[in-house]
Amino acid sequence: MSGPRSESPREIPPRHRPRQSERKTSIRGVSQLNSPTTAEEPWPVRTVARKIADWINRLGSIWVEGQVTQVSARSGASTAFITLRDPSADVSLTLTCPAKLLRGMDPPLTDGSRVVVHGKPSFYVARGTLSLRVDEIRAVGVGELLARIERLRKLLKGEGLFDAERKRPLPFLPNRVGLITGRDSAAEHDVLSNARLRWPAVRFEVRNVVVQGSTAVPQILEVLSELDADPNVDVIVIARGGGSVEDLLPFSDETLCRAVAACTTPVVSAVGHEPDSPLLDHVADVRSSTPTGAGKRVVPDVAEQSQQVAQLRERARRALRGWVDREQRVLDSLRTRPSIADPHAPLQRRQEQVDALRQRSRRAVLAVLTGEQHELAATRSRLTALGPAATLARGYAIVQRVEDAGPSVLHSTEQVTAGTHLRIRLTDGAVHAVVTDDE
Numbered sequence: 001m002s003g004p005r006s007e008s009p010r011e012i013p014p015r016h017r018p019r020q021s022e023r024k025t026s027i028r029g030v031s032q033l034n035s036p037t038t039a040e041e042p043w044p045v046r047t048v049a050r051k052i053a054d055w056i057n058r059l060g061s062i063w064v065e066g067q068v069t070q071v072s073a074r075s076g077a078s079t080a081f082i083t084l085r086d087p088s089a090d091v092s093l094t095l096t097c098p099a100k101l102l103r104g105m106d107p108p109l110t111d112g113s114r115v116v117v118h119g120k121p122s123f124y125v126a127r128g129t130l131s132l133r134v135d136e137i138r139a140v141g142v143g144e145l146l147a148r149i150e151r152l153r154k155l156l157k158g159e160g161l162f163d164a165e166r167k168r169p170l171p172f173l174p175n176r177v178g179l180i181t182g183r184d185s186a187a188e189h190d191v192l193s194n195a196r197l198r199w200p201a202v203r204f205e206v207r208n209v210v211v212q213g214s215t216a217v218p219q220i221l222e223v224l225s226e227l228d229a230d231p232n233v234d235v236i237v238i239a240r241g242g243g244s245v246e247d248l249l250p251f252s253d254e255t256l257c258r259a260v261a262a263c264t265t266p267v268v269s270a271v272g273h274e275p276d277s278p279l280l281d282h283v284a285d286v287r288s289s290t291p292t293g294a295g296k297r298v299v300p301d302v303a304e305q306s307q308q309v310a311q312l313r314e315r316a317r318r319a320l321r322g323w324v325d326r327e328q329r330v331l332d333s334l335r336t337r338p339s340i341a342d343p344h345a346p347l348q349r350r351q352e353q354v355d356a357l358r359q360r361s362r363r364a365v366l367a368v369l370t371g372e373q374h375e376l377a378a379t380r381s382r383l384t385a386l387g388p389a390a391t392l393a394r395g396y397a398i399v400q401r402v403e404d405a406g407p408s409v410l411h412s413t414e415q416v417t418a419g420t421h422l423r424i425r426l427t428d429g430a431v432h433a434v435v436t437d438d439e
Helices: 020-031 045-057 099-103 142-158 186-198 216-229 254-261 279-283 291-297 302-335 344-386 388-393
Strands: 062-072 079-085 092-098 114-124 129-139 176-181 204-208 233-240 267-271 398-401 421-426 429-434
Touching (some): 062 092, 079 099, 092 099, 099 129, 142 254, 142 279, 176 186, 176 216, 186 291, 216 254, 254 279, 267 291, 344 388
Parallel strands (some): 092 129, 176 233, 233 267
Antiparallel strands (some): 062 079, 062 114, 114 129, 398 421, 421 429
């Protein structure tokens, strides 16, 4: 699209050419365009409209892709009106084209068709409306749609949105299941009925949206964001029945795929039948081939779980019984041991051993004492026989000289002089004497 060029006067078509009485006003209004408007000197509506038309008419021709939502071609009219909508946003544009252009299309243009149009923006001054004046309309075929989906598939795969590492596991038993599907559709019935057959207490948050056409993606994005923000919703199911490639196009939309990849809640894709594979299947955390399969994936089977619980209880009962039996056998074995069967017997044996050891020790001590007594008596006898007391008893005496340093035994008469004090030890005591004569 070419940018706006510098302003230049534009010839006004005859049907829009003002009368002579209006020209002065128009000229005066044009002369005021370069001056700022005020409450006292505002622009007339026609001036604003023509100014906008002048700028828009300077835009170049462009190619635009979108989805047809409404075709209005009255019989006998030379102009047809088409509403073209962006498949991924709530934005639409009005197209005008010659009626013969529509009549010459094969197959005929219908609501929901994907087209590429060539035209030039135009502003209708009388009504103040903007439209795209179209001179060529090309239907986007299935081959082109599939080629675009394949290009988008490679792009998203290259970004890692299909990687298994980023996919989150489904909760074993979700608190609530968010369901996005068409109103009163077979897909809704399949998901709800199969899930409730497996787990009757399952709770759903159902959001009905349009599942094909130009408004499908915006509605799905809105409810997807709402369910993802709900803390009670543990898993989200996007379900739709089968259809043609054109019918399933919303589920290969790039905006929707990126929104699903950004969800914090696990998402289950259940779009179409087994052969159908929109891009949503690759981005979602779990892909179910049919809505029926999705109903079976999000909740466990209550009968199967009850059977597993019964089996686990039986296994626990057998394990507990086996453990009790094993421990009982251990106790029985312990009770048969002598120390447990007659706990006093070891004590009695130990007491007998202690008594025997006491007797042995007593006999040993007595034997030692007797031997030592005999030895002592013999030693006493020898001492008595060899000691001075026995000699003294036979009439002998021991004479000692009394000195300051202590008494000393006399061995010779030469050791005393007259006046020496002596101590004479006898068998029953001692007497003192003084030497009177040294001869």
